[in-house]
Amino acid sequence: MNTERKSLAERARVHAALGDAARLAIVDALVVGDAAPGELGALLEMPTNLVAHHLKVLQEAGLVVRGRSEGDHRRTYVRLVPETLAMVASPSLSEVQRVVFVCTQNSARSQLAAAIWSRRSHVPAVSAGTRPAERVHPRAVKVARRRGLEPEAWRTAQVSDVVKPDDLVIAVCDIAYEHLPADARPRVHWSVPDPAPADTDAAFEAAYDEIAGRIDRLAPLVSQNKLKQSKGTRS
Template identity: 85%
Template sequence: MSIESMGVEWKSLEERARVHAALGDVARLAIVDALGVGDAAPGELGALLGMPTNLVAHHLKVLQDAGLVVRGRSEGDHRRTYVRLVPEALVSVGSRLLNEVPRVVFVCTHNSARSQLAAAIWSRRSRVPAASAGTQPAERVHPRAVKVARRRGLDPAAWRTAQVHDVVKPDDLVIAVCDIAYETLPADARPRVHWSVPDPAPADTDAAFEAAYDEIAGRIDRLEPLVSQSGAEGTRA
């Protein structure tokens, strides 16, 4: 083995060791476990885990330095930041199951792109039924979302926009795929999971919509094995 190759291997070992060290604390492991399902603001993590804000900030810095989490500013309330897990740095983040889920409902503001794509991708991956809705539904689905769906083998022919209160039921697993919907939904439709997926509409390019598709598909691939179905069995598409 050459010195050069040993240097590369040693660097890789050091990076892996930083990840293991960051996870070698119960509080940080709990934070990673919480972020394995969806994104959260630091204050939400503190409330969920019963930690003071200064302790949350310390643990988040350690996780961020290890490359396990990143922060992003909310597209709704710009004073807020959300923390998200970096899946490439951690292949598996735990095995907490979301038990007895009768249906998954993906929600965004206009129900014209991200939530429609999410419901369609989910339906192709899981036996658990899926639907989508918006807090301020647009008149139609965004043409670029339709274009991306068809290019990825989805059928958007039956897609229609809908209002959250006309769709969401008490037992649904509500997943907000945009910051604005997450921050404005009332308590009776409050999302259990939040994915801070950037809105592709302002850029209005195929690349932006493709990026949103890839982001959502990756998150669904990580969440779907953790969701167990209740009720009648379906068939996987």
């Protein structure tokens, strides 16, 4: 009985946090990607003190967490907690012709993301880097093979040579997200820690799991909208 009451109390706290229109707008903005508090304020036309207040309530309810940027260490990014996403209505992602995953060196996270996406969705996916390395990281290749992916054809590429105007660009790297110009700014940002500095299988496995979990939540939304578009064309 005590366990049931605790569960009800936790659920009630989440529902109470979402009962405010401003907080619900923040959650909607974070469903598909992470954002800095200042970005949320600009997007929602909300003063910084109000954003800080609402984020505090959401964080206390366990709906969001903060992480320090690996690029500009003064910045923090806010992300939703996966376990609560089922309570959040998903925004639509229409007219997505292709997904491009971007990180700095295009040697690990973006390569894994494009490969995982290709197994989850019929929408095409590729990867690129802002400062591509000469080769894919050996540990990324190792993890990919262990997870049943086929990395033999992976090659690094420059983002400017890959991205097209209609692409859904997803930055899986803080540094790439912060350094891309405004006209090429990714529509979605995932603050996935870089496994390269640790250079362990565990770090690369953790990056794989983080990316796969996010793709599992996003891919059905994109695929679903593609399906709706095709049905509309036939009718």
